[in-house]
Amino acid sequence: AYDLRLGEAARAAGDAPALRRVAHSLKSVLLLLGEDEASATARRLEHAAEAGDWPACQGPWQAVAAALRRMATGG
Numbered sequence: 001a002y003d004l005r006l007g008e009a010a011r012a013a014g015d016a017p018a019l020r021r022v023a024h025s026l027k028s029v030l031l032l033l034g035e036d037e038a039s040a041t042a043r044r045l046e047h048a049a050e051a052g053d054w055p056a057c058q059g060p061w062q063a064v065a066a067a068l069r070r071m072a073t074g075g
Contacts, residue, residue: 003029004068011061019057020049026064038067 003026010018023046030039045060 001068001072004065004072007061007065007068011057014054016049016052016054016057019061020046023049023060023064026068030064030067033071035067035071038064041067 003022007019007022007026010016010022023042027039027042027046030036030042041060041063045057045064048056048060
């Protein structure tokens, strides 16, 4: 939930460096939790945010956020 809040705040603020930091930490955590697809998406998000490609961040962030919500609710 914490990472979701951080990511949403970064997205709302248009803060690509902050979103990159969230994605960077999530890619490893998601991989450790067996969420391979979400981890790969977080990696794409990290690269897009690092490049400052804000439009390319939107879809991956939505997918990662959905995965975090699903995990938080046990779904």
